Amino acid sequence: MNAVCLLSGGLDSATCLAHARREGFRCFALSFDYGQRHRYELEAARRLAQSLGAERHIVLPIDLRAFGGSALTADIDVPKHQSVEEIGTGIPVTYVPARNTVFLALALAWAETLGAGDIFIGVNAIDYSGYPDCRPEFIHAFETLARLATKAGVEGASRFRVHTPLIELTKAGIVKLASTLGVDFALTSSCYDPGETGRPCGACDSCLLRRKGFAEAGLSDPLEYPS
């Protein structure tokens, strides 16, 4: 069966793609060039798609900078911290408006063209509790929408399921699952603000959560952080 798998180049989406492959899906990996400041992520996505055996990989340009509004795309500084405890609650400034709605809508367009009824997305409601579009109720609402939105859904040919295998896992749980699935951690890129060479900053929310996840999982991260 064909499935569209959203792939950012980070640890979570890589684990999600590896899971979909293990479940037996032929995976069509979809990444977005949305003007993210961490361009290195797209290189990581390309390497991961190949390494994890995706059938095909599309990097779709979509310039969300036209709308502005996030530290990941606009001229707002990515927050840096000394430790994971300093990460604030609430919706962080790295939130990109309606991002997962846009990404799932485009995944749906490709899925419909492929005749695929399955979409995989590596959202996580535990460590990213500040993002409204990472919650199970959002995913369920999108599944309802997808069935009403499409030819296949209307004709009853497809049930359009959005798979979220990581949604209830902690970062440590994701690291362990990735390890079991044979994800090459060295190919993944999690940092919101990496250097030109892709070296992680070690201090943004995403780096801190990743480092905590590896520590709690008792595994070592092959990425080199500034000391």
Add this chain to the structure above:
Amino acid sequence: MNAVCLLSGGLDSATCLAHARREGFRCFALSFDYGQRHRYELEAARRLAQSLGAERHIVLPIDLRAFGGSALTADIDVPKHQSVEEIGTGIPVTYVPARNTVFLALALAWAETLGAGDIFIGVNAIDYSGYPDCRPEFIHAFETLARLATKAGVEGASRFRVHTPLIELTKAGIVKLASTLGVDFALTSSCYDPGETGRPCGACDSCLLRRKGFAEAGLSDPLEYPS
């Protein structure tokens, strides 16, 4: 109040934008360069945004051709007919997979950045009954999704309403409404397969529906059709 108004350059979306202006909204018009074969439409959108007093107009490039699957974007011929009775039932080949889902998702991204809780879309369930994403149940599902997807929705700051003022109108009804609202028909472009100069073919589904609409409304269309 701010509203994001989807604007294709056609008669329906122009009427929808004129209606939103009449309702007192400051309108942020959003068009998509999605690789449509009728490029002239985007010129029409630019002229209409200006003519109808939009606050701002963005034409966002988004290459749906990467996914293929429609006569409006890919290498499938646009069907031509002798009369409106020949238009088939069911979902036409001009249907672009998940188009309105993608367009509304992007409108939502802009709305969230603008702090706007209102989106206008000129969908019509009568003459476009073949398109699943023009139906009221699809629109309602999107409103539910939008409230769950966004910071403003989660914080209760916005109710996110998707306005569809044309949804129950016939094409004749839309022509009459447009006339009342002072839409300059000469600026609108409805044809799925216009010539280089934007001259309508007169024989695609969209031209036939438009011509029938003007005839039934008892108004004359300023566009010149081949005789």
